[in-house]
Amino acid sequence: MLVRDLGFSLLAGGTNLKIKAGGYSMYPSIKPGTTIFIEPLAVDNDPAPGEIIAWKRESGFVVHRLVRSERRGNDVIFFTRGDSCKYEDKPVTRDQIAGKVIRIENENNGIKEGSQLIRKPCYLINRLNVNIILRIKQFFNLVISPLPP
Numbered sequence: 001m002l003v004r005d006l007g008f009s010l011l012a013g014g015t016n017l018k019i020k021a022g023g024y025s026m027y028p029s030i031k032p033g034t035t036i037f038i039e040p041l042a043v044d045n046d047p048a049p050g051e052i053i054a055w056k057r058e059s060g061f062v063v064h065r066l067v068r069s070e071r072r073g074n075d076v077i078f079f080t081r082g083d084s085c086k087y088e089d090k091p092v093t094r095d096q097i098a099g100k101v102i103r104i105e106n107e108n109n110g111i112k113e114g115s116q117l118i119r120k121p122c123y124l125i126n127r128l129n130v131n132i133i134l135r136i137k138q139f140f141n142l143v144i145s146p147l148p149p
Contacts (some may be wrong), residue, residue: 004014004037007061011040011054011098017122024130026052026063029121030104036063037103046076046094050118052101053080055092063101064089065121082128 010017021034029052030036037053038061047053047066054061055078064080067088071077077091103113 007098007108011038014040016040016102017099021149022064024133025085026065027084027126027130029083029117030063031106031108033107035105036101037105038063038099039102040099041094041097047078047097047100048118050120052117053078054098054101055080055096056098057096057124061098067130081123083121084123084130086123086127 007017007019017038019036021030021032021036023032036054041047041053042069046069049066049068052065054063056062063104064082064085067079067081069076069078070091076094078094078097079088079091081088101106101117102112105111106116
C-alpha cells in the first residue's frame with residue numbers, strides 16, 4: 001500500500017517512475033520482469049491511441065495500451081486493453097491516468113522507446129501464445145516440484 005501510494009505521489013509530483021512488470025497482460029510487448037519507465041502525463045497532452053498508459057486503481061497501477069477515447073459532455077473517457085487480453089478494461093477518466101510508458105527495457109529484446117512502443121496488437125495470437133507459455137510453465141512446475149511422501 002505504501003509503495004503504491006508513493007508511486008502515485010511521485011508521478012503526481014512530476015517525477016518519472018521505473019517499475020518491473022509482473023504479468024502477461026501486455027505480452028509480447030511487455031513481458032514479466034520487463035523494466036517500464038513511466039512519465040507523468042502532461043496537463044495539456046492527452047495520450048493517443050496506441051500509446052501505453054499507466055492508470056491508477058486500488059491495488060496499484062495497470063499498464064495497458066490506449067485503444068480509444070470518447071468525449072462525453074465536457075469529459076474525455078479513455079479505453080485501454082492489454083495486448084493479450086480478451087476484452088477492454090473499464091473506461092478511465094483523465095484523473096485516473098498516472099502517466100504514459102516512455103521506455104521499456106527487456107533483457108532479450110533490448111530497449112524500446114518512443115514510436116517503437118506504439119502498435120496495434122494481434123489480441124488473439126497474443127492470448128494463444130500466453131496460454132501456451134502458461135501451460136508449459138505449469139507442466140514444468142508439476143514435473144520439477146517434489147512429489148509428496
